[in-house]
Amino acid sequence: MDNTTVFNLLNPYIKAITDDEVSSASMYAFKTTPLKSNLNQHLNLDYEFFDTNMPHEKVKSTIKTILEIFENKFLNDNTTTFEKYSIHNAKKIIDFINLDYLNFNDPLLLNATATIADVDNYKIQYFLHRLDTNCQVAYGNSSYSKFKHSLLQLTTSDDKTITIINKVAPIYKPKGFLFLMNTDLDSExxxxxxxxxxxxxxxxxxxxxxxxxICFLIEANVESIFGFEKYNKQLRDDCLNDIKSKLTITPSSLDLIKSFSRKGRNFNIFATLNSERFDNIVTKDVSTKNLLSNKLSLSYDQHDNLDITSLDDAKKLILYLCDSLLQDLDDSTLYESKNNKPLI
Structure with a gap:
């Protein structure tokens, strides 16, 4: 696929916005969570979507600007390369995946009882299915606290749709004092x-x-949004390498962590890996140590290094690192969010 082909895919949407030939335009925020049921071996993530109620015209102008910037930055650059998705592609390459529509109203398809020919396509189609079926209007902090990623979607008058997904957290909390300043000398x-x-x-x-x-993966590592299996395996391997190189733990502790992480389909747990939690363990953050020690009953040696003594300990650590633990507010029992099984 070349730049001209991609331009011809995107430019009709810019033209539709300019000519006011748009039937709908919305902006959403969403959160990914580990799937509570593990009956479907092909799915490891679920999605909760929120309609932000951004005005229709504002969404249109925003999408138009984003597409124009993309064209200027990438499509006008002769060095831009588009290749079929592979986990081994260089980061500078823009990956693409050809999609086939799947109807998840079919229970055989939803439960993966039917044969799944292309698992990556299946995961992307499930994401779009949940956008249609698990979306609510955002209201108050209970919604805003779940804004982890954003999505813009526009449908033209001739019923063609473009979806733009951004991995960056959309809510920005100002740090320090920020003031609105008019830098136009001709204005007030x-x-x-x-x-x-x-x-x-x-x-x-x-x-x-x-x-x-067609799904274009433009930024590096964005396939984590869909929980691609090969990417999850890479996340797992990178995490194990970081544990080995950045944490001071015994060989037996490392072996137990590797054993749990490499068991069965546990690589899918790493789809929600939280690097901040890992960094807090590396820096020996006091509150993190207290949580691991008091809530998860993990042991530390005399030098404040983690001491993993069983597969159950390894499981608790990995689930904690991957945001896969829930806490019952009534009895403080911790649960594995994948299948709601009590951990302790």
């Missing part, structure tokens, strides 16, 4: 109004575009 003087509320942010160009049955 700045009032320096203090920004006291959270901001909603989007990157300048898309991380993922789904258009005309």
């Amino acid at each position: 003087a700045s009032t320096f109004d203090l920004i006291e509320k959270d901001l909603f942010r989007l990157p300048l160009y898309p991380h993922i575009i789904i258009v005309d049955n």
Whole structure:
């Protein structure tokens, strides 16, 4: 696939916006969570979507700007390369995946009882299915706290749809004092109004575009949104390497962690790996140590290094690192979010 082909896919949407030939345009925020049921071996993530209620015209102009920036940054660059998706592709390459529509109203398909020819396509189609079936209007902090990623979607008057997905967290909490300043010398003087509320942010160009049955993975590592198996295995291997190189643990502890991580389909747990939690263990953050020791009953040696003594300990550690633990607010029991099984 070349730049001209991609331009011909995207430019009709810019033209439709310019000519006001758009039937719908919406912006959503969403959260990925480990799938609570593990009956379907092909799915490891579920999605909760929120309609932000951004005005229709604002969504249209935002999508138009994002696509124009993408065209200028990538399609006008002769060095841009598009290749069929592979976990081994270089980061500078833009991957694409050809999609085939799947109807998840078919229970055989939803439960993966039917034969799944292309698992990556299956995961992307499930993501789009959940956008249609598990979306609510955002309201209050109970919704905003779940805004982990963002999505823009536009449908033209001739019923063609483009979906733009951004992995970056959309809610920005200002740090320090931020003031609104007018830098246009021909306008009125700045009032320096203090920004006291959270901001909603989007990157300048898309991380993922789904258009005309093609999914473009533009930024590196964005396939984690869909929980691709090969990518999850790479996440697992990278995490194990980091544990070996950055944590001071005994060989037996490392062997137990590797044994659990490499068992069966446990690589899918790593789809929600939380690097901040790992960094807190590396830096021996006191609150993290107290949580692991008191809540998960993990042991530490005399030098404050983790001491993993069983496969159950290894399981607790990995589930904690991958945001796969839930806590019952009534009895403080910790649960594995994958299948709601009590851990302790």
